[in-house]
Amino acid sequence: MADEVILLNFWPSHYGMRVLIALEEKGIKYENKQEDFSNKSLLLLQMNPIHKKIPVxxxxxxxxxxxxxxxEYIDEVWKDHSPLFPSDPYQRSQAKFWANYVDTKVYEIGSRYAKSEGEEKEGAKKELVESFEVLEKHLGDKPYFGGDKFGFVDVALVPFFCMLYTYTFAGKFIDDEKFPNLTCWAKRCAKKESVSKSIPQESKIKHFLAEKGLLHRGE
Ligand SMILES: N[C@@H](CCC(=O)N[C@@H](CS)C(=O)NCC(=O)O)C(=O)O
Structure with missing residues (x-):
């Protein structure tokens, strides 16, 4: 019997995009169900009763x-196609470490940046740039974070970074001269079908952020 795969999602979510990219990389058929946070579905409340958040x-x-x-689950279940994790236990541990860095630093600071104003926003921007400096050094001249193949850390970071880099409205953090490795990496990732299919169009995101009051003048 064919697998039934449903993703509870909300299209502007970077977290949801990670899952879409992994599903696309593996060539898995899935249903992408959109949630309305002002009226969460019973299915979401049943499937994620602890956090009540997407993606599920x-x-x-x-x-x-x-x-x-x-x-990680997708990679383990559909392991024969486009592995996202290295098989070596040490390399796996490193991939998890860096994906956790992306979550606890980049995404956390990015969210603070988006929601704040004035001095707090400037502080968050400085911290975000510092986190990119760390990633720039860690990536070095490798094509992807894990080496030659697109993998777990790339999936973790690319939704956030691609949107930030491609859409210049988000605060002009990334300059090609300061971050040559990261910008080449982002362009390389954006050319992948799994990534380009999973990241919404700039105009759609701009419209969404403007409605939420998160798009600032001149951006
Ligand atoms: N750590 C979670 C974060 C998920 C998350 O923050 N989801 C947000 C959308 S981006 C959500 O469902 N928010 C709904 C709410 O807070 O009510 C993950 O990696 O999946």
Whole structure:
């Protein structure tokens, strides 16, 4: 019997995009169900009763929550196609370390940046740039974070970074001269079908942010 794969999602979510990229990389057929946060579905409340957040993957009726956990699950279940993790235990541990860095630094600071104003916003911007400096050094001249192949850390970072870099409205953090490795990496990733299919168009995101009052003048 074919696998039933449902993703509970909300299209502007970077976390949801991670899962879409992993599903696309593996060539898995899935249903992408959109949630309305002002009226969460019963299915979401049942499938993620602890956090009540998207993304949630429902695989043959069973739920898996938390985006990085979902990506890891997808990689383990559909392991024969485009592995996202290295098989070496040490390399795996490093991939998890850096994906956790992306979550706890980049995404956390990015969210603070988006929601703040004035001095606080400037502070968050400085911290975000510092986190990119760390990533720039870690990436070095490798094509992807894990080496020659697109993998777990790339999936973790690319939704956030691609949107930030491609859409210049977000604060002009990234300059090609200061971050040559990261900008080449982002362009390389953006050319992948799994990534380009999973990241919404600039105009759609701009419209969404403007409605939320998160798009600032001149951006
Ligand atoms: N750590 C979670 C974060 C998920 C998350 O923050 N989801 C947001 C959308 S981007 C959400 O569902 N928010 C709904 C709410 O807070 O009510 C993950 O990696 O999946």
């Amino acid at each position: 993957l429902i695989h043959n009726g069973k739920s898996i929550c938390e985006s990085l956990n979902i990506v």
